[in-house]
Amino acid sequence: MLLLSCTNLTRGYDRGPLFEDVSFELYHGERVGLVGPNGAGKSTLLRILAGKDTPDKGDIRFHAGARGLLLEQDAEIAQGRTLFEEAKSAFAELLTAQEEMVRTAEELANAKTEVERKALAARYDRLNELLRHNDAYTVDHKVEEVLHGLGFRKEDYGRALETFSGGQQRRLLLAKLLLSSPDILLLDEPSNHLDIGATRWLESYLVQQPQAMLIVSHDRYFLDKVTTKIFELQAKKITAYPGNYKQYLRLRQERYEVELKNWEAQQEYIEKQEEYIRRVHYGQLAKQAQSRRKALERLERVDKPTLVQAPSMHFDEVVRSGDVVFEAHDLGMAYDRPLFEHLNFSLPRGKRLGIMGPNGSGKTTLLKILLGEIEPTAGEVKRGHLVDPGYLDQHLQMLPEDKQVIRAVWPYPDPEIDEKKMRDLLGRFGLSGDIVFQNVGELSGGERSRVALARLVALGVNVLILDEPTNHLDIWACEALEQALLEYEGTLIVVSHDRYFLNRVVDLLIVLEDGHAQVIHGNYDTYELFRATRQIAEHKAPGQPREQAPARASNKPAKRKRKFAYRKVEELEADIATHESRLLEMESALASAELYRDPPKLKETMQSFEDTKVKLQQLYEHWEEAVELN
Numbered sequence: 001m002l003l004l005s006c007t008n009l010t011r012g013y014d015r016g017p018l019f020e021d022v023s024f025e026l027y028h029g030e031r032v033g034l035v036g037p038n039g040a041g042k043s044t045l046l047r048i049l050a051g052k053d054t055p056d057k058g059d060i061r062f063h064a065g066a067r068g069l070l071l072e073q074d075a076e077i078a079q080g081r082t083l084f085e086e087a088k089s090a091f092a093e094l095l096t097a098q099e100e101m102v103r104t105a106e107e108l109a110n111a112k113t114e115v116e117r118k119a120l121a122a123r124y125d126r127l128n129e130l131l132r133h134n135d136a137y138t139v140d141h142k143v144e145e146v147l148h149g150l151g152f153r154k155e156d157y158g159r160a161l162e163t164f165s166g167g168q169q170r171r172l173l174l175a176k177l178l179l180s181s182p183d184i185l186l187l188d189e190p191s192n193h194l195d196i197g198a199t200r201w202l203e204s205y206l207v208q209q210p211q212a213m214l215i216v217s218h219d220r221y222f223l224d225k226v227t228t229k230i231f232e233l234q235a236k237k238i239t240a241y242p243g244n245y246k247q248y249l250r251l252r253q254e255r256y257e258v259e260l261k262n263w264e265a266q267q268e269y270i271e272k273q274e275e276y277i278r279r280v281h282y283g284q285l286a287k288q289a290q291s292r293r294k295a296l297e298r299l300e301r302v303d304k305p306t307l308v309q310a311p312s313m314h315f316d317e318v319v320r321s322g323d324v325v326f327e328a329h330d331l332g333m334a335y336d337r338p339l340f341e342h343l344n345f346s347l348p349r350g351k352r353l354g355i356m357g358p359n360g361s362g363k364t365t366l367l368k369i370l371l372g373e374i375e376p377t378a379g380e381v382k383r384g385h386l387v388d389p390g391y392l393d394q395h396l397q398m399l400p401e402d403k404q405v406i407r408a409v410w411p412y413p414d415p416e417i418d419e420k421k422m423r424d425l426l427g428r429f430g431l432s433g434d435i436v437f438q439n440v441g442e443l444s445g446g447e448r449s450r451v452a453l454a455r456l457v458a459l460g461v462n463v464l465i466l467d468e469p470t471n472h473l474d475i476w477a478c479e480a481l482e483q484a485l486l487e488y489e490g491t492l493i494v495v496s497h498d499r500y501f502l503n504r505v506v507d508l509l510i511v512l513e514d515g516h517a518q519v520i521h522g523n524y525d526t527y528e529l530f531r532a533t534r535q536i537a538e539h540k541a542p543g544q545p546r547e548q549a550p551a552r553a554s555n556k557p558a559k560r561k562r563k564f565a566y567r568k569v570e571e572l573e574a575d576i577a578t579h580e581s582r583l584l585e586m587e588s589a590l591a592s593a594e595l596y597r598d599p600p601k602l603k604e605t606m607q608s609f610e611d612t613k614v615k616l617q618q619l620y621e622h623w624e625e626a627v628e629l630n
Contacts, residue, residue: 001028003066003183003212004049009058011044018044020236022058026184031206031213033223033245036233037308038446038474042216045233046070046186049214066212068184071177077161077169084157086172087143090179101127102602140610146175149201151194151359167193178205185213191222195358196497218475220245220500221524234308252307259305266302310476311430311450313484318462321349322385325463325491326370331517332378333365340366341378343517345510349384352485352492354502354523357512363495366512367391367465370493390461394468394495396448398455401441405431408440409455422458429454430477445472453481462490470498499524562629564622572623579616586612 004026011018018041026032034042047053049060050070062068078086104124111117147157150171161169170193177185185206191199203225206213214231217223223230223245230241230248239255241248273296277289325347332341339362347353355363368374370381371391392398399408406422426436429450440448449472456464464485470478482504485492496502502509502524509520509527520527586609 002026002063003028004068005061005063006049007059007061009045009048009060010056011041011048011053012056017056017236019233019238022233022236022238024231024238024240026212026214028183028212029210030229031227032215032229032231033227033248034214034216034231034233035223035245035248035475037476038444040233042233043072043188046188046214046216047072049184050186062184066183068186069177069180069182070186071174071188071190077173079160079162081161082158083147083152083161083164083172084143086161087147087175087179088139090143090176091139105602138610138613141613142179143175146178146205149198149205150175151198171198174202181209181211183211185209185211185215187213187215187217189217190215191217191219194497196356196499197358199497218470218473218478219498220475220478221498221503224500235306256305256307259302263302263304266299270296270299308476310480311428313429313450313453313480315457315464315484315488315490316460318460318490319386319388321387321462321491323349324382324384325349325351325387326384326493327382328379329382330379331369331376331381333362333369333374334377338515340512340515340517343379343510343519345508345519347491347493347508349491350489351508352506353494353508353510354506355493355495355510355512356497356502356524361512363512364394364467366510367467367493367495371465387463388461389463389465390456390459392452392456392464392466392469394471396445396452399440399448399452401439403440404437405440405443405451406436408451409458425454425457426451428457430480446474446477449473450477464488464490464492464494466492466494466496468495468497470496470501562625564618564625567622567626569623569626572619572626576616576619576623579612579619583609583612583616 002025006025007023009022010020012020018039022045034045036042044053047070048055049068052070052072081089101124104120104127108117108120108124111120144154144157148154152168152171152175156164161172164172174190177187190202194202199219199222203222206226213226215223215227225244227244229243230245232239232241232248232252239252241251241255243251273292277293277296280286280289327346328343331343333339334341343366345353355366357363365374369376371389372383405426406419409422409426423432423436426432431447431450431454435443435447440451443451449469453469469481473481478498478501482501485494485505492505494502494506504523506523507521509523511518511520511527520530586605589605
């Protein structure tokens with residue numbers, strides 16, 4: 001079903017149009033990724049579709065009563081509520097209808113005339129149908145499911161909004177949008193501020209939803225998992241490609257090659273005709289020349305195709321370090337709780353080590369231990385011979401904001417700057433023209449990231465230690481950085497939540513999670529294969545052989561402990577059956593008009609309904625544990 005159609009949309013600012021005469025359609029169930037270089041107008045297009053900006057010209061039509069809601073990159077959130085209250089406010093319309101239904105039931109119980117009773121009964125039935133259709137009796141459970149999936153803990157639910165960080169508040173905005181369940185989800189960088197676990201949950205959640213989606217994201221792994229179509233916004237127009245991001249890459253290259261051949265063939269034809277016209281523009285063949293000239297004037301010219309140009313980043317040759325760059329023995333770090341313990345690994349020269357884990361798991365702390373800025377609480381780290389590390393912190397504090405770019409990159413305080421050398425170096429990272437004389441503080445996040453990388457080249461370090469280097473880079477800059485790192489002769493240590501980046505670049509991976517550290521000899525896909533195999537093994541019935549994990553881990557995962565007290569499987573199955581029957585009875589009661597004439601009983605029944613659902617979920621988990629461990 002068609003939900004949205006856009007015709008000839010144009011939007012520009014002082015520097016000219018971002019896009020011109022853009023047309024596309026969006027259908028029910030389509031999950032479309034919107035990609036393009038920074039500054040192409042992706043966020044502007046989403047804001048126009050959400051009614052928060054206006055196109056210079058063009059037409060937007062929502063069909064079949066569809067509505068679209070936008071998750072913005074920067075949005076404010078109302079204060080004065082708790083986390084749970086604010087998330088639940090996504091159901092404001094249903095909650096209002098629920099309150100009105102209770103009032104209608106009370107008025108119905110006190111109606112004096114038959115006419116009044118009929119009118120109130122009809123209103124009550126409409127409200128009841130609305131609530132049943134939208135599954136309004138499970139609101140609290142839905143809120144808990146989404147908050148938990150996005151990484152909020154149960155103890156956070158009662159906290160005031162003002163006590164949460166900006167990143168946490170943006171996660172709450174995402175939760176509210178998902179719970180609102182509009183016909184069209186307009187998502188601008190939805191995986192920002194999410195760790196890998198929450199991003200996995202979001203991917204799984206979105207692919208199960210029936211709505212249409214238009215998603216702006218730099219997370220290529222996310223786009224691969226979620227999208228069914230890609231719109232590329234580039235050179236002021238949109239080109240559509242079926243499939244996910246991986247298919248888009250292949251089809252984009254194929255389309256470019258076909259269009260380039262067509263353009264080259266036309267150019268060859270034009271040159272031949274022009275050469276003929278030059279040779280015979282007089283004499284007996286002049287009429288033929290004139291005819292061909294008119295034909296050329298009528299010819300519809302094919303534009304030369306373009307691909308988004310990424311900066312051609314590359315690193316210089318570096319001084320050779322010792323064979324082993326870092327060696328960790330029984331390394332551990334704890335503050336109020338253990339971040340990780342018993343971490344052992346050896347990093348040979350030329351290897352590319354990735355570090356990943358949830359927010360707060362100790363990734364940046366581990367980098368600082370390797371740099372010698374923090375002492376571990378247990379174990380030791382040995383640094384190899386002639387190891388010269390350079391550190392790019394995720395907040396780019398290594399760059400002085402009050403200095404010109406060209407001076408920020410030069411490694412010495414007051415040198416005689418070789419301007420050509422520095423400009424050539426900056427040009428390698430896509431920084432040219434007047435930008436090299438701007439102050440660092442005036443640059444965008446992506447530009448500052450590239451300046452920081454250029455500075456590491458100027459320093460000549462032989463170990464790159466990068467903390468979230470892709471945070472501010474668009475997809476094409478990420479691809480250029482990945483290629484440069486693959487060709488880098490030194491050693492790389494990188495903290496990243498970008499799974500696509502980790503997949504392409506690293507050959508050794510440390511995963512920090514729940515106070516444990518795991519070493520995987522491979523990339524992110526190797527880790528995912530290991531994780532999936534471990535989950536399958538954990539769910540096998542007792543006595544069955546466990547599958548061999550595909551990766552070698554230097555730190556064995558802790559043996560699973562019981563979460564619940566011992567109970568027989570048969571007892572749990574009987575308990576589950578009882579609670580399922582109770583839930584069905586309460587669902588029938590909630591559909592009865594009689595219940596709504598007794599507000600205190602209604603409230604008690606609804607609370608009991610929610611409590612039973614929670615208890616049933618616990619019983620399911622207890623049963624799974626009993627099947628595995630009894």
